[in-house]
Amino acid sequence: MIDKFGRKITYLRLSVTDRCNFRCTYCMSENVEFLPKKDLLTLEELETICSVFIDKGIKKIRISGGEPLVRKNIIQLFQKLGKKLNTSNLNELTLTTNGSQLKEYSSYLYDSGVRRVNISLDTLDEKKFHLITKKNNFQSVFEGIKAAKKSNLKIKINTVALKGINDDEINNLISWCGDNQFDLTLIETMPLGDTDILRSNNYLSLSTVKKELMNKWTMEDINFSSGGPAKYSYIKEAKIKLGMITPMSNNFCSSCNRIRVTCTGKIYMCLGQNNSVDLKKALRSQKSYHSLENLIDQSIIEKPKEHSFTTKEFSGSSIIERNMNVTGG
Ligand code: SAM
Numbered sequence: 001m002i003d004k005f006g007r008k009i010t011y012l013r014l015s016v017t018d019r020c021n022f023r024c025t026y027c028m029s030e031n032v033e034f035l036p037k038k039d040l041l042t043l044e045e046l047e048t049i050c051s052v053f054i055d056k057g058i059k060k061i062r063i064s065g066g067e068p069l070v071r072k073n074i075i076q077l078f079q080k081l082g083k084k085l086n087t088s089n090l091n092e093l094t095l096t097t098n099g100s101q102l103k104e105y106s107s108y109l110y111d112s113g114v115r116r117v118n119i120s121l122d123t124l125d126e127k128k129f130h131l132i133t134k135k136n137n138f139q140s141v142f143e144g145i146k147a148a149k150k151s152n153l154k155i156k157i158n159t160v161a162l163k164g165i166n167d168d169e170i171n172n173l174i175s176w177c178g179d180n181q182f183d184l185t186l187i188e189t190m191p192l193g194d195t196d197i198l199r200s201n202n203y204l205s206l207s208t209v210k211k212e213l214m215n216k217w218t219m220e221d222i223n224f225s226s227g228g229p230a231k232y233s234y235i236k237e238a239k240i241k242l243g244m245i246t247p248m249s250n251n252f253c254s255s256c257n258r259i260r261v262t263c264t265g266k267i268y269m270c271l272g273q274n275n276s277v278d279l280k281k282a283l284r285s286q287k288s289y290h291s292l293e294n295l296i297d298q299s300i301i302e303k304p305k306e307h308s309f310t311t312k313e314f315s316g317s318s319i320i321e322r323n324m325n326v327t328g329g
């Protein structure tokens with residue numbers, strides 16, 4: 001699948017639920033209303049979508065959400081997709097999770113063929129954890145991380161950089177990741193849907209963060225790519241890779257290789273644009289496979305050149321109505 005800007009699309013991010021057991025302030029409102037359950041695709045339907053995408057050239061699938069591991073029987077989807085690893089175009093199956101359910105699921109994920117996992121963790125401080133997530137799951141996240149390590153899952157930590165909240169912790173996070181040999185990726189907060197907070201109050205440009213980090217750490221820019229938008233440096237003292245995802249301060253759309261599907265079957269060709277292609281109707285009709293292929297082709301043709309959000313939107317309403325838990329992070 002090659003779009004009209006010559007970008008090869010090989011990476012599918014699939015949101016399997018919009019539900020979550022956390023309420024991270026930059027992601028969603030505390031009294032968020034989730035979609036009615038009847039609107040969600042079944043696990044079988046999600047698998048069918050993945051199969052069509054794989055046949056069309058998708059090599060990597062990341063399961064996301066909401067919190068993917070709170071979806072009932074989600075391991076069945078991992079098991080089904082895991083069987084396609086290396087017997088089809090698919091060569092990587094992975095997930096992004098808040099870590100709170102990993103104590104229960106890590107070994108099943110490994111057995112399904114998952115080898116790497118992104119765990120979102122914005123702080124090492126229990127009080128701040130509550131401030132950010134509005135929940136008391138600090139211990140369960142750390143137990144989850146321990147279990148994932150024990151199950152031989154390679155861990156990357158994702159941290160949203162938040163001015164006035166965790167900017168004083170970035171050095172500690174690097175040291176902690178170094179001690180555990182986890183790579184770390186910092187992410188700029190994006191104006192995706194409305195929340196209870198004004199994101200501008202906590203927006204932190206990673207260009208500024210990088211300059212400060214360079215005073216403390218020996219950082220060497222490296223060409224490594226995990227197939228995503230992060231630009232990596234190697235931190236010599238911690239012996240880890242530090243990724244920076246800078247959608248706000250430095251647009252990276254020219255190398256975008258991904259496409260997103262929501263738990264209701266909508267393809268979003270860009271996280272930061274509103275156009276979408278709906279797969280649900282075709283999925284539930286008789287002649288579904290061929291029409292799904294046609295709709296996927298249509299979405300690739302319509303993939304926009306770049307996202308259009310800017311830091312100006314932090315002060316008003318976001319032009320993107322979907323919060324990240326809907327599109328899948
Ligand atoms: N619940 C899982 C988790 O937190 O890892 C998966 C879904 S979550 C939407 C995926 C990622 O999106 C997380 O790393 C989270 O920090 C990030 N995220 C959510 N809202 C965001 C926003 N407005 N700007 C930047 N990153 C955001």
Ligand code: SF4
Nearest residue numbers: 020022024027066098
């Ligand atoms: Fe849930 Fe992930 Fe959003 Fe936090 S970032 S509220 S864990 S979906």
